[in-house]
Each structure stands twice: as C-alpha cells, then as structure tokens.
Amino acid sequence: MKTSWNALDKRLEETEIVNMRIVKEMITQKTKSAYDRIMGLNIYTLVVNLLIISLVFPYIFMNTPISTTSFVIVEALILIGLTPHIKKISLLSKFNLDSKKSNELSRLLLRYKQTCCNESLWTIFCVTLAFAGFYISELCFNTKAAYVLDNRVWLVVGLTLLTFALAFAIGWIQRRRHAQQMLEIEQGLKELQEFES
Numbered sequence: 001m002k003t004s005w006n007a008l009d010k011r012l013e014e015t016e017i018v019n020m021r022i023v024k025e026m027i028t029q030k031t032k033s034a035y036d037r038i039m040g041l042n043i044y045t046l047v048v049n050l051l052i053i054s055l056v057f058p059y060i061f062m063n064t065p066i067s068t069t070s071f072v073i074v075e076a077l078i079l080i081g082l083t084p085h086i087k088k089i090s091l092l093s094k095f096n097l098d099s100k101k102s103n104e105l106s107r108l109l110l111r112y113k114q115t116c117c118n119e120s121l122w123t124i125f126c127v128t129l130a131f132a133g134f135y136i137s138e139l140c141f142n143t144k145a146a147y148v149l150d151n152r153v154w155l156v157v158g159l160t161l162l163t164f165a166l167a168f169a170i171g172w173i174q175r176r177r178h179a180q181q182m183l184e185i186e187q188g189l190k191e192l193q194e195f196e197s
Helices: 003-065 068-081 083-093 103-142 150-194
Strands: none
Touching: 003 068, 003 083, 003 150, 068 083, 068 103, 068 150, 083 103
C-alpha cells in the first residue's frame, strides 16, 4: 500500500509540473502576443513616417511653390521627431521572454514607458516647430507663392484642421490600444515572476 501511495504521489507531482509548465507557456504566449502587437505598431508608425518624409512631402514640394527652406525645415524636424520611435524599437528588440528574466524585462519595459512619455512632449515640440518654421518661411520669405486670403487659403486651412482631427482620433484609438497591450505585458511579467521565485 505504501508503494501505491508513493507511486500516486510521484504521478501527482509529475502532473503538477506538467500543469505548471502549460500555465507558464500560456502566460508567455499571451505576453509575447501583446509584445508583438506593440512592436508591429511601432514599426508601422516608423514606416508611415518614413514614407511621408521620402515620398509624400517631396511630391508636394515638387508640385507646389513651397520654398526649399520650408521643405528642409519640415523634413529635418520630422527626421528629428523619429528619434523616439527608433529608441522604442531598439528597446523592444531587446525584449526576449526566452532568454531574459522577468525582472530584467520589467526594467526594460519601464525604460520603454519613459520613452513613450517623453515621446509625447518631443513630438509636440517637433510638430510645433515644424509648423511655425514652415509658416514663417512660407508667409514671410517665399516670393514665388502669392499668398492671398481667398477661397484656396480657407480650403487649405480646412483640410489642415481635418487632418489634425483625424490624426487626433487615430492617435487616441492607438494610445488606448497601446495602453491595453502594455497592461497585458506588465501583468504577464508579474505572473511569470511567480514562476521564477
């Protein structure tokens, strides 16, 4: 009877180990899935910005009387504005659930969150400078374009405001989704930390 009990105890221990391994794999997979979505969003944002820099704005520059100075100001500030995106992608590329412990990953995640927080201020600063520089350059120094307050100007103002409204709405939706995915990663790391102790 003692042998039967020992065999039963051994089987229960093995079953518990298998169950714990399955639970850990599920948590790891859920955390990795949230991480992949955040990485994808950051890469998507970087690619869209690079397309704007390399295709959209140069096309506008070549087909409108925008001055070279205005073009250079906007392009340079957009490039500078990409710095936080590159830093975020660099931090996320170090996020490896298989080789790093959860406390290392938590520190990495904290640095990522700080970069995200700083990015908002950085982006607002760069966008404000870009618009101010562009408008000052165009309205004060561009002699090729005769800026007159007529229907075309109001159309440009309206389209600019519509673009801002759409960008704000898309940004707000992405921020909510990003916050949810960050919460999933943080929760997953906390749960994985229990397996390590």
